[in-house]
Amino acid sequence: MRHIGPSRVVALFAAAALAIVATAFSSSASTFKSTAKAAATSSLTISNESGTTWTCGFNPFNATVNSLSFGTIYEELTFVNVLKSGAATPWLASSYAWGNGNKTLTFAIRSGVKWSDGQPFSAKDVVFTFKLLKKYPALDLNAVWSVLSSVSQVGSNKVVFTFSTSAVPYFYYIADQTPIVPEHIWASIKNPVVYNDATPVGTGPYTMAKCSPEDIEYLKNAHYWQPGLPKIDEVYYPSFTSNEPANELLATGGAQWGSQFIPSIQNYYLSKSKNYHIWFPPVANVSIFINLTNPVLSQLPVREAMAYAVDRPKVSELGEYGYEPASNQTDIVEPTFTNWYDSSASKTYDGYTYDPAKAISILKKAGYKEKNGVFQTPKGPLSFTIDNIGGYSDWVASVSVIETELSAVGISITPDNLAANVFFANLYTGKYQLAYNSETGGPSPYYELRQLLYSKNSAPIGTAAATNWERYSNPKTDALIEQYGATTNPMTQKSIVDQLEQVMLSDVPVIPMTEEVDWYQYDTATIGGWATPADPFAQPAAYNIPDIGVMLLHLYPKS
Amino acid sequence: MRFILRRTGFFLFTMWAAVTVNFVIPRLMPGNPALAMIARYKGHINGQALKALELLFGVKAHVNIVSEYFTYLDNIIHGRFGTSYTFFPESVSHEVLQAIPWTLGLVGVTTILAFILGTLIGLVSAWRRGGLLDSMLPPIFVITSAFPYFWIALLCVWLFGIKLNWLPEFGGYAYQSTPGWQWSFISDVLVHSILPATTILVTSIGGWILTMRNNVISVLGEDYVRMARAKGLKPWTVMWGYAGRNAILPNLTGFAMSLGFVVSGAILVEFVFNYPGVGWMLLDAVSNEDYPLMQALFLLITLAVLTAVLLADIATALLDARTRDLA
Numbered sequence: 001m002r003h004i005g006p007s008r009v010v011a012l013f014a015a016a017a018l019a020i021v022a023t024a025f026s027s028s029a030s031t032f033k034s035t036a037k038a039a040a041t042s043s044l045t046i047s048n049e050s051g052t053t054w055t056c057g058f059n060p061f062n063a064t065v066n067s068l069s070f071g072t073i074y075e076e077l078t079f080v081n082v083l084k085s086g087a088a089t090p091w092l093a094s095s096y097a098w099g100n101g102n103k104t105l106t107f108a109i110r111s112g113v114k115w116s117d118g119q120p121f122s123a124k125d126v127v128f129t130f131k132l133l134k135k136y137p138a139l140d141l142n143a144v145w146s147v148l149s150s151v152s153q154v155g156s157n158k159v160v161f162t163f164s165t166s167a168v169p170y171f172y173y174i175a176d177q178t179p180i181v182p183e184h185i186w187a188s189i190k191n192p193v194v195y196n197d198a199t200p201v202g203t204g205p206y207t208m209a210k211c212s213p214e215d216i217e218y219l220k221n222a223h224y225w226q227p228g229l230p231k232i233d234e235v236y237y238p239s240f241t242s243n244e245p246a247n248e249l250l251a252t253g254g255a256q257w258g259s260q261f262i263p264s265i266q267n268y269y270l271s272k273s274k275n276y277h278i279w280f281p282p283v284a285n286v287s288i289f290i291n292l293t294n295p296v297l298s299q300l301p302v303r304e305a306m307a308y309a310v311d312r313p314k315v316s317e318l319g320e321y322g323y324e325p326a327s328n329q330t331d332i333v334e335p336t337f338t339n340w341y342d343s344s345a346s347k348t349y350d351g352y353t354y355d356p357a358k359a360i361s362i363l364k365k366a367g368y369k370e371k372n373g374v375f376q377t378p379k380g381p382l383s384f385t386i387d388n389i390g391g392y393s394d395w396v397a398s399v400s401v402i403e404t405e406l407s408a409v410g411i412s413i414t415p416d417n418l419a420a421n422v423f424f425a426n427l428y429t430g431k432y433q434l435a436y437n438s439e440t441g442g443p444s445p446y447y448e449l450r451q452l453l454y455s456k457n458s459a460p461i462g463t464a465a466a467t468n469w470e471r472y473s474n475p476k477t478d479a480l481i482e483q484y485g486a487t488t489n490p491m492t493q494k495s496i497v498d499q500l501e502q503v504m505l506s507d508v509p510v511i512p513m514t515e516e517v518d519w520y521q522y523d524t525a526t527i528g529g530w531a532t533p534a535d536p537f538a539q540p541a542a543y544n545i546p547d548i549g550v551m552l553l554h555l556y557p558k559s
Numbered sequence: 560m561r562f563i564l565r566r567t568g569f570f571l572f573t574m575w576a577a578v579t580v581n582f583v584i585p586r587l588m589p590g591n592p593a594l595a596m597i598a599r600y601k602g603h604i605n606g607q608a609l610k611a612l613e614l615l616f617g618v619k620a621h622v623n624i625v626s627e628y629f630t631y632l633d634n635i636i637h638g639r640f641g642t643s644y645t646f647f648p649e650s651v652s653h654e655v656l657q658a659i660p661w662t663l664g665l666v667g668v669t670t671i672l673a674f675i676l677g678t679l680i681g682l683v684s685a686w687r688r689g690g691l692l693d694s695m696l697p698p699i700f701v702i703t704s705a706f707p708y709f710w711i712a713l714l715c716v717w718l719f720g721i722k723l724n725w726l727p728e729f730g731g732y733a734y735q736s737t738p739g740w741q742w743s744f745i746s747d748v749l750v751h752s753i754l755p756a757t758t759i760l761v762t763s764i765g766g767w768i769l770t771m772r773n774n775v776i777s778v779l780g781e782d783y784v785r786m787a788r789a790k791g792l793k794p795w796t797v798m799w800g801y802a803g804r805n806a807i808l809p810n811l812t813g814f815a816m817s818l819g820f821v822v823s824g825a826i827l828v829e830f831v832f833n834y835p836g837v838g839w840m841l842l843d844a845v846s847n848e849d850y851p852l853m854q855a856l857f858l859l860i861t862l863a864v865l866t867a868v869l870l871a872d873i874a875t876a877l878l879d880a881r882t883r884d885l886a
Contacts, residue, residue, distance in 0.1 A: 052843055053835050055646045063596060063604055064647050138614035143607040193615060194648040213835060215734035238734035245729035245833050420598030421848050428594065440605050451606060466606035543603055
């Protein structure tokens with residue numbers, strides 16, 4: 001009887017393994033590597049790492065997935081361009097007007113628009129959407145009902161919003177940041193808060209054709225209301241659970257539109273093809289938040305000294321690879337909002353440009369004495385912890401530069417790198433001394449300044465505050481902020497922002513360091529019409545909503 | 560019979576303890592899921608959304624923890640694991656069931672393969688001590704097992720995926736593929752699993768080889784092996800039936816334990832290769848303070864390990880008469 005010896009068993013096994021692998025390779029020829037498809041129809045692949053696989057839910061009120069449907073499938077009433085200080089483009093509403101001392105806002109709803117299932121779109125759907133937000137506050141992500149008292153239809157095509165308090169800046173949240181959903185579908189949904197919306201019906205340029213946990217495929221909406229658009233037939237949106245594969249897909253040309261943070265971008269991306277471009281428009285500020293209820297930090301000379309002691313361009317270069325421009329103390333983001341910058345006010349403080357000698361002289365003039373390299377004040381030594389999010393490696397690097405520079409003027413800083421949830425729990429409840437974070441901003445500097453300075457946004461120590469984490473409170477500043485909220489006059493708005501800049505300069509409630517940017521990479525080899533610094537028609541990152549829709553409508557295939 | 564009853568009783572008690580610890584630990588973490596979501600979307604979610612999000616996730620200020628514990632136990636028994644915060648509004652069981660096949664497939668199959676190959680190589684190396692196989696394979700694999708896993712994984716990603724462009728280095732399948740039972744998809748999955756599977760094999764096989772080899776060497780000195788040889792049985796038969804069968808017993812418990820740990824998903828593997836399994840899902844759940852998902856996954860791991868240990872005990876009892884007599 002012949003035995004199958006051990007060597008033969010191993011040989012048989014190896015042969016079987018090779019056979020399986022060989023057939024797998026041969027039959028899946030070109031598709032086993034995730035690369036761009038060469039197709040007769042034009043297509044675009046987006047590279048934006050979101051950290052999870054897709055759930056194939058498209059509810060536009062669900063903050064985890066709204067970037068997948070708002071802009072592409074669902075649309076807004078009016079498009080507001082942050083990069084052009086709030087320039088408005090009519091969208092689902094053909095026009096709008098303020099009335100009654102800026103207490104009512106009337107939209108004329110566009111006619112001839114259809115939902116992707118063929119039903120006609122009308123003012124009824126707009127009223128329904130906003131009433132839905134009122135009925136289910138969990139959907140009201142921008143808290144529009146904190147300023148509205150009612151919404152109703154007037155005539156066949158007009159919708160009137162009545163405000164309970166002056167809130168002209170909320171136009172952005174109502175007109176641009178609220179997706180309009182169809183009444184004929186959503187009226188019968190029992191609980192829209194947990195509604196998955198797996199087959200979304202919208203007015204937008206794309207429909208959702210296929211979805212798997214790894215990829216979403218959008219196809220152009222043949223009945224879209226803007227004639228001849230969109231020009232790109234298919235859009236692919238793969239999911240990534242970590243940054244590296246997303247960056248790699250961009251570098252190899254598998255994706256044409258990226259919204260990624262890529263370290264050493266020259267080496268890794270730009271050098272790979274002359275068609276690769278980048279642009280990082282700044283939109284808000286990353287700042288050192290100072291807990292103003294802390295007795296030592298409540299002393300103004302301390303804060304002024306800190307503002308002079310840090311070399312912001314150096315923080316930008318070493319911490320952010322130079323991608324994020326240095327901020328200025330007025331909190332005005334340049335070049336996006338340069339028109340608003342009050343340079344004369346800033347000049348009286350030398351723009352708080354890096355001057356360690358001045359910082360030391362301010363501390364000495366306040367009567368503080370240095371002991372063992374750290375200044376002592378009557379309320380305590382200048383020795384603080386600065387909370388930071390450990391997972392954001394660029395912020396960790398920035399803070400270590402700040403630490404070195406502050407210690408050179410006798411202020412000792414200890415970075416405390418925390419897990420994100422712990423960081424935010426501390427920040428929101430005010431359990432910190434210094435913290436490194438950013439606000440979200442909006443289509444004019446007012447939005448960020450209001451988030452920073454409006455005391456009614458804040459909350460006492462121990463209660464969570466959504467913004468104004470430094471607990472700044474000044475009734476004169478509050479009055480200014482409310483005054484802005486009541487006007488649509490650009491001259492009044494500019495003068496109020498100037499005064500708010502003055503608050504930033506004289507009170508130093510936070511110290512802006514670098515400007516937070518939108519991450520944007522694009523490949524011009526096969527597709528044209530991209531947003532550029534010369535033509536900033538929308539915010540260019542794929543996670544900007546609803547700007548993603550505006551960008552996609554601008555793109556066209558190069559033949 | 561008594562043996563099985565005792566073991567099952569112990570199993571149930573350990574399960575209860577694990578379930579209770581599972582309840583307590585996520586609640587000791589600071590923050591809440593609403594804050595975790597705002598953190599996750601660095602700057603893209605308006606701060607004013609905080610209240611809306613807290614409503615969404617049912618974050619309550621004051622909770623009666625005792626009643627919550629009993630509700631939790633009741634839900635566990637009925638298999639209701641709730642809605643995930645990360646994958647809102649999908650249910651936890653839906654998401655876990657989606658991810659489990661990938662982990663069981665990749666890590667499960669590779670663990671079994673590593674065990675089988677490792678024991679085979681260990682057995683043959685010990686039998687032909689000093690031979691060509693023995694001088695090459697065990698040392699090589701012990702060295703590769705000593706390397707940190709992530710280092711080998713990243714090296715493979717760079718070399719085979721990026722530099723040589725031979726193999727796909729991320730994902731469970733190419734994102735353009737349509738999931739289904741057609742061969743094009745299955746082959747796509749197989750090809751995507753080559754790199755992760757190879758890295759797991761290469762780093763874990765050394766342990767099996769070494770332990771098996773040592774077991775066999777000690778068994779070779781036993782009387783019954785000498786007796787079998789003296790009887791004139793073929794070397795192959797002695798190696799398989801006498802030496803191998805006895806040497807493998809200690810390894811069985813280790814194998815059962817490692818099978819139990821398969822479900823914890825080899826987080827590093829799935830993170831480096833972007834593999835859509837349970838390990839990466841656990842990492843995500845913890846970063847997002849997704850209590851329901853975390854609890855379900857911890858429970859799954861505990862259940863898997865405890866069951867594996869129970870089965871290993873029973874298997875050892877069945878295969879080794881000596882333990883049966885003592886019980």
